[in-house]
Amino acid sequence: MSQHPLASSLQAWKELEQLYASKGKQINLTKAFKDDPKRFETYSRSFNSSKTDASFLTDFSKNLIDDEIYKKLLSLAKEAKVEQQRDDMFAGKPINSSEGRSVLHIALRDLPQDFNPPVEGVDEVKGELEHMKQFSEQVRNGQWKGYTGKQIDTIVNIGIGGSDLGPVMVCEALKPYAKRDLTAHFVSNIDGTHMAEALRASNPETTLFIVASKTFTTQETITNATTARDWFLKSAGDKAHVAKHFVALSTNVKAATEFGIDKANMFKFWDWVGGRYSLWSAIGLSICLVIGYNNFEQLLLGAHEMDLHYKNTPLDKNIPVLLALFGIWYTDFHGCQAHMLLPYDQYMCRFADYFQQGDMESNGKTITKDGERVNYETGPIIAGQAGTNGQHAFYQEIHQGTRLIPCDFLAPAQSHNPLGPHHDILISNFLAQPEALAFGKSEEEVKKELSAQDQQNSFLVKSKIFEGNRPTNSIMFPKLTPAVLGALIAMYEHKIATQGFIWGINSFDQMGVELGKVLAKKILPLLQGGDVSKVDGAGHDSSTSGLTKYYLTHRQK
Numbered sequence: 001m002s003q004h005p006l007a008s009s010l011q012a013w014k015e016l017e018q019l020y021a022s023k024g025k026q027i028n029l030t031k032a033f034k035d036d037p038k039r040f041e042t043y044s045r046s047f048n049s050s051k052t053d054a055s056f057l058t059d060f061s062k063n064l065i066d067d068e069i070y071k072k073l074l075s076l077a078k079e080a081k082v083e084q085q086r087d088d089m090f091a092g093k094p095i096n097s098s099e100g101r102s103v104l105h106i107a108l109r110d111l112p113q114d115f116n117p118p119v120e121g122v123d124e125v126k127g128e129l130e131h132m133k134q135f136s137e138q139v140r141n142g143q144w145k146g147y148t149g150k151q152i153d154t155i156v157n158i159g160i161g162g163s164d165l166g167p168v169m170v171c172e173a174l175k176p177y178a179k180r181d182l183t184a185h186f187v188s189n190i191d192g193t194h195m196a197e198a199l200r201a202s203n204p205e206t207t208l209f210i211v212a213s214k215t216f217t218t219q220e221t222i223t224n225a226t227t228a229r230d231w232f233l234k235s236a237g238d239k240a241h242v243a244k245h246f247v248a249l250s251t252n253v254k255a256a257t258e259f260g261i262d263k264a265n266m267f268k269f270w271d272w273v274g275g276r277y278s279l280w281s282a283i284g285l286s287i288c289l290v291i292g293y294n295n296f297e298q299l300l301l302g303a304h305e306m307d308l309h310y311k312n313t314p315l316d317k318n319i320p321v322l323l324a325l326f327g328i329w330y331t332d333f334h335g336c337q338a339h340m341l342l343p344y345d346q347y348m349c350r351f352a353d354y355f356q357q358g359d360m361e362s363n364g365k366t367i368t369k370d371g372e373r374v375n376y377e378t379g380p381i382i383a384g385q386a387g388t389n390g391q392h393a394f395y396q397e398i399h400q401g402t403r404l405i406p407c408d409f410l411a412p413a414q415s416h417n418p419l420g421p422h423h424d425i426l427i428s429n430f431l432a433q434p435e436a437l438a439f440g441k442s443e444e445e446v447k448k449e450l451s452a453q454d455q456q457n458s459f460l461v462k463s464k465i466f467e468g469n470r471p472t473n474s475i476m477f478p479k480l481t482p483a484v485l486g487a488l489i490a491m492y493e494h495k496i497a498t499q500g501f502i503w504g505i506n507s508f509d510q511m512g513v514e515l516g517k518v519l520a521k522k523i524l525p526l527l528q529g530g531d532v533s534k535v536d537g538a539g540h541d542s543s544t545s546g547l548t549k550y551y552l553t554h555r556q557k
């Protein structure tokens with residue numbers, strides 16, 4: 001019996017195909033809400049935390065489902081053994097089967113030690129957190145001095161992917177909790193501009209560089225770190241001063257030591273922490289420095305509360321599971337290609353960016369864990385922007401485009417910056433968009449607003465019709481606090497994992513990022529050699545060769 005069968009072979013999947021064919025495309029939300037005045041209550045779920053302020057409301061009622069479809073989706077989760085696969089993850093089983101690793105980001109935030117999976121390194125988490133706490137407090141209170149005895153007023157986090165996106169997103173989202181006299185730069189791109197702009201704004205005497213890299217082999221990060229170290233030594237001179245201005249966050253202590261970073265300034269994590277799931281680990285040091293350890297701990301505790309919810313809640317009340325199932329309903333039965341994350345909070349402006357990696361690097365796969373090619377769609381394209389900006393950018397397509405684009409709308413009831421009418425106006429849009437998407441605007445309603453002459457203009461009338469029945473989830477929380485953010489991030493982490501469990505894929509490796517890196521390393525010597533005459537004989541296709549020659553003949557001399 002296959003451990004990870006094709007999802008399409010499951011009985012519930014086959015029955016969902018029949019349901020889609022028979023009525024899936026005909027679900028009419030206007031009628032559904034009219035027929036069931038309690039639809040909001042029926043399909044809303046609350047998340048409540050007993051130990052933090054992380055509580056929120058999730059409204060699933062504007063999804064294209066009825067009770068029969070809803071129950072069949074739950075059957076799919078059951079038949080796909082979602083609960084067993086979840087429990088295996090929490091127990092530390094090596095579910096990342098291609099790398100033979102556990103997947104235990106939940107252990108990074110299990111401060112109450114509710115789970116305690118028997119895996120090497122889990123018992124060191126608290127010690128590393130204590131190290132992060134001590135160090136961040138020394139920097140923030142001025143005890144940690146640079147090589148000329150001055151306090152640190154600037155940090156430069158050097159990392160990419162999961163070693164960058166999480167810290168960037170969280171530091172932006174929790175800016176109200178930031179130490180405003182500590183400037184944080186995040187350098188990720190190998191494009192020299194990224195590092196040049198950060199160095200231009202930094203003083204070597206008062207800057208701390210954080211080299212964040214799980215493997216400590218990533219070309220962009222090591223190159224950027226080397227450039228930063230050379231820049232620093234131009235001013236500091238003595239290599240002994242590096243220890244005061246460089247720290248490393250990695251699983252690779254050997255490589256970090258060889259780079260010249262003092263072992264005492266290393267913050268370690270473990271191979272069971274995936275890069276895109278690592279902000280809770282030492283990779284979160286920049287977060288501790290910016291918002292303080294206590295707020296970082298609240299972030300962890302909020303995520304832990306969501307872990308408890310995901311682990312212990314029956315499927316029909318389990319918010320990450322429901323998000324996963326509705327997403328599969330659209331991806332695999334409605335044929336949707338994308339999913340939008342639309343936070344109506346400017347501080348969450350990097351939230352969708354973060355989950356581009358979180359979701360697409362986890363579920364952008366075609367091979368099941370049994371080695372079969374899937375015959376269905378897997379991870380969607382993730383995009384989004386803070387509201388209301390997105391409304392003035394791409395909502396036209398969401399409302400009237402040819403394809404269905406499911407959206408998650410998120411918003412706080414309270415703003416950190418209650419300016420005049422701003423928050424009411426923001427929330428009025430947060431409420432109106434899902435309403436417009438769900439219920440649209442009929443031809444009759446359009447014509448009522450047009451002159452008799454314009455009513456005869458078929459193009460004009462039809463251009464103003466909104467078909468509606470465009471699905472959304474709405475999530476509201478009291479205020480964007482560290483614990484609420486932690487719970488929201490964990491909620492989406494578990495949604496993504498649940499979808500992977502159902503699709504039978506390994507959501508926790510990333511083989512797809514390797515080929516491009518290998519080819520770039522092959523091309524680099526050709527560019528560094530600079531000899532155009534050698535390009536045609538280098539074994540590349542005519543396109544790559546032609547572009548290479550263009551570069552060599554046009555680049556800076």
Ligand SMILES: O=P(O)(O)OC[C@H]1O[C@@](O)(CO)[C@@H](O)[C@@H]1O
Binds near residue numbers: 218221275361513
């Ligand atoms: O933290 P590191 O080892 O430098 O990896 C950075 C990023 O590179 C990857 O593309 C893997 O190579 C992401 O999965 C990862 O978050």
